[in-house]
Amino acid sequence: MDDRAGWRPVARARTYELVIDRIEEQIVSGQLGVGDRLPPERDLAQMLGVSRAAVREAFRALEAQGVLRMAVGTGPDSGTTVAALPSQALTRLLRLHVALANFPMADVVRARIMLERESARNAAQRATEAELEELRELLDEMDAPDCDRERFNDLDTRFHVAIAEAGGNRLVADMTIAIRESLRRPLLAAFDDLGDGWFPIADDLRHDHRLIHQALLARDAADAEAQVERHIRSFYRSAWLQDLG
Amino acid sequence: MDDRAGWRPVARARTYELVIDRIEEQIVSGQLGVGDRLPPERDLAQMLGVSRAAVREAFRALEAQGVLRMAVGTGPDSGTTVAALPSQALTRLLRLHVALANFPMADVVRARIMLERESARNAAQRATEAELEELRELLDEMDAPDCDRERFNDLDTRFHVAIAEAGGNRLVADMTIAIRESLRRPLLAAFDDLGDGWFPIADDLRHDHRLIHQALLARDAADAEAQVERHIRSFYRSAWLQDLG
Known part of the structure; x- marks a missing residue:
């Protein structure tokens, strides 16, 4: 019998993951904020009792996520600093x-409905005239006869994202944008x-969008919320998902 | 005059970031799914025309985000595979x-209200008896005379997180948990x-929680939503933020 049968290495976090945890703790606790500089690799390795390689890997991983910014050189911007996480x-x-x-x-779509209702309500109250005009221009572009499905989809994404931006709640907008994207x-x-079933559905979508836009123009928050929910539900019901509960 | 005045290196993505982009493209387009194996470092480096070091860094960064799983050895689970991203x-x-x-x-709190209304509505419809009982136990623990502020806060977090979990929409729950955390x-x-102003406020919070729990027990989705919103608003108004709009 093989003595090692049934034995496998204990799952343990890699050292660089532990370094990431420490850095994130400092950020979440407010010890480290945007623009703050981290200790140099060598010093941090010593403070945490790990190798410089582990610190370097942790920095790289956090840089790839946009949490840290690494700049070479010796100027005031050099070194490793905490970045404002981009949306x-x-x-x-x-x-x-x-x-x-x-x-x-279905969960994603329900989350989308929740977020976009909130965005639409906010936008009805706060959208500027310029933002309402931008929305109108997107809808006009979607009416163009040469607007194919890919272009339509891009404009549609931009329409929903623009409403989220106009709502003015940055966190809600970021989540709305992420889900719509x-x-x-x-x-x-x-x-x-x-297939050809696309054409009548595209007409429905255009019509829905105009109703949402009208509710925003009328500054009618309740109607804007209701129109957005109706629009999202009816599209998924007709095109894709039967059961949204 | 210094010839280099006004000149600085063009901002360009690092090579490993380009490798990350390629891998993510493959995932988002559906070419790579959960459990699929990536080519070995050496082969991928050749296919993309980059160094092995750049591929290794990209793998590490994606591993730290939970997108890839790297296992050493030669068994069927070895190599670099696409992981089911953990919530x-x-x-x-x-x-x-x-x-x-x-x-x-104020934006974070408004997002919290939106998410927790949705979670409460879902939980009123779907919470199991065991989940409702768990909520009751948390409330009983919060009533204990020796429950200090830190313990109260932990239990309070768990109460709101448990409602989100009971709601059953994983994406909404993840966002709720992240914001509450x-x-x-x-x-x-x-x-x-x-200071001492804490004691009457803690009593209000306990009372609010019981009302939310009762609405869930009664399977009254509209009341659960309303109670959650009232609870969150009244706490922030009394303790912290005057103006929630």
Whole structure:
């Protein structure tokens, strides 16, 4: 009998992951804020009792996530500093999450309804005239006869993102954008799958968008919320998901 | 005059970031799914025309985000495979996002109200008897005379997180948890700042929690939503933020 049968190494975190944990703790506790400089690799390695390589790997991983900014040289901007996490980092991770099917599509759509109702309500109260005009221009572009499905999808994404931005709550906008962006490819695939069934559905979508826009112009928050929810539900029901509960 | 005045290196992505982009593209387009194996470092480096070091750094960065799983050895599980991104990765990023992005606290609280209304509505419809009982136990623990502010805050976090989990929408729950967790430390600081004013407020919080629990037990989704919103608003109004709009 093999003495090692049934034995395998204990799952343990790699050293660089422990370094990441320490850095994140400092950020979440408020000890480290945007623009603050981290100790040099050599010093941090000594403070944490790990190798310089582990610190370097942790820095690289956090840089790839947009948490740290690493600049070479000796000027005032050199060294490793805490970056203002770009919204893009969240968008990117959420998109990967949805792509790896961690969430049932119906859950994603329900989250989308919740977020976009909030954005629409805020936008009805706070959108500037310029923002309302921008929304109108997007809808006009979607009416162009040469607007194919891919272009339509891009404009559609921009329409929903612009409402989120106009709502003025940065956190809600970032989450709305991340979820709408994560749906860009699956939506385009759904548009393509519809074949000629696409044309009447595109007309419905255009009509829905005009109703949302009118509610925003009228500064009618309740109507804007209701129109957004109706729009999202009716599209998924007709094109894709039967059961949204 | 210095010939180099005004000139600085063009901002360009590092090579390993380009490798990350390629891998993410493959995932988002559906070419690579959970469990799929990536080519060995050496082969991928050749295919992409980059150094092995750049591929290794990209693998490490994606491993730290939970996107890839790297296993050494020669068995069937060895090599670099696409992982099912753990929800934890999203929670973690959202928590960092809230800590770093300096979202105005009022925006975070409004996002919290939106998310927890949705969670409460879902939980009223779907919570199991065991989940409802767990909520009751948390409330009983919060009533204990020796429950200090830190313990109260932990139990309070667990109460709100448990409602999100009971709601059954994984994406909404992850966002709710991330935001509630990101508030754990600032809330504790707010509790401490209240001095003796803490005691009547803690009583209000306990009372609010019981009302939420009763609405869930009664399977009254509308009441559960309303009670959660009232609870969150009244706490921030009395303890912290005057103006939630």
